[in-house]
Structures are given as structure tokens and as C-alpha cells.
Amino acid sequence: MSTPFIRNHQYNVIKKQTDFLLKTLRTVADRKVLETVRYRAATNIIEAIPSLTIEQQQMLEQISTFETAFDFQRYLSSLEPFLEPYPTITVKEIQKLFPKNKKLKIPDLQSIDFRYVTYLSWVDIATNRLFIVYPFEGQFIGIEGRITPTNKKGYCLFCNRHQELAFFLVKTKHANASPDDYSAVGQYVCMDNHKCNQSITETGLLEKFILTVRK
Incomplete structure (x- = not known):
């Protein structure tokens, strides 16, 4: 085996x-x-x-x-x-990562070949929200933010390849801050997460960004 x-x-x-x-x-x-x-x-x-x-x-x-x-x-x-597949995750586990989003639209997990997935992500077109779920040190981290197409090509933060880009803006709350004290962190990422997963060759910048904006 x-x-x-x-x-x-x-x-x-x-x-x-x-x-x-x-x-x-x-x-x-x-x-x-x-x-x-x-x-x-x-x-x-x-x-x-x-x-x-x-x-x-x-x-x-x-x-x-x-x-x-x-x-x-x-x-x-x-x-x-x-190939070591992306860790098994269920719809309920994903929902728990985004508790404030009661109408969370989740992709069909059965249709995904998780052997070729470094990070799970999808876009809710109705709200222009990008959702990312990433396995880190035995747990899943979920982040979400507004995704805005740029209609131009450039280098994606995650895969460092010349791809069609979008601007991903995530609101993050400072430690020990008041409930209304937020800042925003934005980066240019691939519009097509499938191509990004096909291109990414290291996870350092992806993990740094996720850990910076995690809830």
C-alpha cells in the first residue's frame, strides 16, 4: 500500500x-x-x-x-x-468556521479532488466574498473578505505566478480591542483558486497572510 x-x-x-x-x-x-x-x-x-x-x-x-x-x-x-490529500473536512466543520454567516454557500465537497488542494476556497458571487479554509497545525483556519476583480494580470501573493488577479480585502480585529476596532489587510491573489492551487509551490506567504488576518 x-x-x-x-x-x-x-x-x-x-x-x-x-x-x-x-x-x-x-x-x-x-x-x-x-x-x-x-x-x-x-x-x-x-x-x-x-x-x-x-x-x-x-x-x-x-x-x-x-x-x-x-x-x-x-x-x-x-x-x-x-499524494497526500487535503485533510478531510465536513460541511458542518466549515460552517463552524464562519458562524456569523448564516447563509454560507459552500461548494460541493464531493466534486473536489483534494489531492490537488493546498487551500480550500470559493467565491460567493452574490456578495463578492472570498472564503478560504486552510489546515494549520492540526486545525482549520477560516478567513473571509471582499474580492474585487482587477481585470489585469500580475503576481499572486499565494502562488507567485503571473495570473489574472483580484484584490482580496480582509477586516481584522486587533487583540484586546473594542468590538468596533477593526483594520483592513488587502493583497492581490488569483481570481481562479483552481489555477492557484495548481501553481503554488510553497506555503510560507499564504500562511503568513492567513495568520495575520485570522479571527
């Missing part, structure tokens, strides 16, 4: 290194350069996934041996059974 050990953002690192190595193989003839790129691709993957067993590391390092697009696609497919 396969033991999952690769999180979505780490799998995205593997995909990125696979794409880069394949492009290099197609455009570079110098064998020394190719060997350097092969080594660097394997190293980047290993560094992105801490606490690997010897078997897991050997499996991932196979990337340095491939030559064709078919080889790389087969490699990625072989890793899918080892």
Missing part, C-alpha cells in the same frame, strides 16, 4: 522541475549543462520535501534519468498514489 508523503504544493515543485528539465533537454546539447540541470532538478525536489525515507528519495531522484516527454509524464503519474 502506498503511503502518501507528497503535498500538493510539493507536487507542483516536481511538475515545475519536470517542465524545466524537459525544455532544457529539447534546447541544450551540451552534456555537461544537461547533467548540471538534471542534478539541480532532483536536488530542488528533495529539498522541497523534508524527512524523506531512502526509498522515497530514490523514487523522486529518478527524474534525473529521463529523456522523453513520455518518460516524464509516466514519472508524474507514478507519483500520484503518493
